[in-house]
Amino acid sequence: MDKYVIGGKWLNDLHSDLSGSDRSCAVLAGAILDDRLSLILRAYLLPPRGKGKDKLLGRSGIIDSFSSRIELACRLNLISERLTKSLDWIREIRNDAAHNTEFEFANHSIKDRVNNIVTVMELLAKSPTLLNPPYAGEKGRFVVAVILLTACLEIEAGEMTHTSYKPTDVFERFTIEEETNST
Numbered sequence: 001m002d003k004y005v006i007g008g009k010w011l012n013d014l015h016s017d018l019s020g021s022d023r024s025c026a027v028l029a030g031a032i033l034d035d036r037l038s039l040i041l042r043a044y045l046l047p048p049r050g051k052g053k054d055k056l057l058g059r060s061g062i063i064d065s066f067s068s069r070i071e072l073a074c075r076l077n078l079i080s081e082r083l084t085k086s087l088d089w090i091r092e093i094r095n096d097a098a099h100n101t102e103f104e105f106a107n108h109s110i111k112d113r114v115n116n117i118v119t120v121m122e123l124l125a126k127s128p129t130l131l132n133p134p135y136a137g138e139k140g141r142f143v144v145a146v147i148l149l150t151a152c153l154e155i156e157a158g159e160m161t162h163t164s165y166k167p168t169d170v171f172e173r174f175t176i177e178e179e180t181n182s183t
Contacts, residue, residue, distance in 0.1 A: 014150060018143045023103040025139060029146040030094025033087060034066040036153035040078055041069060043160035066091045079156065082120050086149055089113040093142070105138035114138050117145045 017032070018025045038057055048054045056063050063069055070091065074084040093113055097103040105114065118124060118141050123131060135144045 014147055015143070018146060022105050022139055023097045023101070025143065026093050026097035026103065026105075029142070030066060030090055030097075033090055033146065033149055033153065034069060036150055036157060037066070037069045037073055037079075037087065039157040040073060040153060040160055043157050044076065044078055044163055046162055066094070078160070079153075083149070083152060085120050086117045086145065089117050090146065090149070105142060111138050114142050114145070117142070121145060121148065123148075 014032070017028055020028070041057060041063070045056070048056070053059070053061075055061055057069075058064070063072055066087075070079075070084060070087045073079045074081070079087070093110055096107075096110065103110075105111065118131070123141070123144065130144055131141055134140055
């Protein structure tokens with residue numbers, strides 16, 4: 001079993017990006033995770049047909065929203081159920097932050113969702129010291145979860161290969177039998 005190490009410049013940059021206000025942290029975290037999820041889908045799906053914009057994953061594409069990307073990745077079995085739940089809670093937190101100028105991680109409903117993420121990811125069981133200061137509060141727990149989720153998505157994207165499913169070319173296999181009229 002491979003071991004993955006999280007650290008270095010990547011971690012420092014991500015931590016720095018998430019160190020702003022509660023609101024900016026939540027909005028940026030959602031954008032970062034949405035982008036990483038898009039990388040997984042792009043790695044799995046065949047490239048767009050022809051030149052030009054990606055009609056599925058590009059701006060104003062069919063799968064343009066974080067919610068639809070989460071659902072598609074889950075239904076294609078590209079991400080685990082735990083990852084799906086965690087991303088959905090992050091998406092909800094991001095939406096709350098985007099629409100509420102008074103957003104704070106101390107808000108009861110936000111705390112509940114952060115605790116749900118910590119529980120589903122088993123952060124306390126796997127590494128209780130990880131959530132010590134400076135990550136002891138709700139924002140700290142959120143940041144740790146986002147860092148780990150980002151790492152998970154980066155790993156998945158790096159290991160993802162294009163779909164290998166080959167559709168049956170029905171047009172090559174069928175014939176049309178004409179009826180003969182015998183009178």
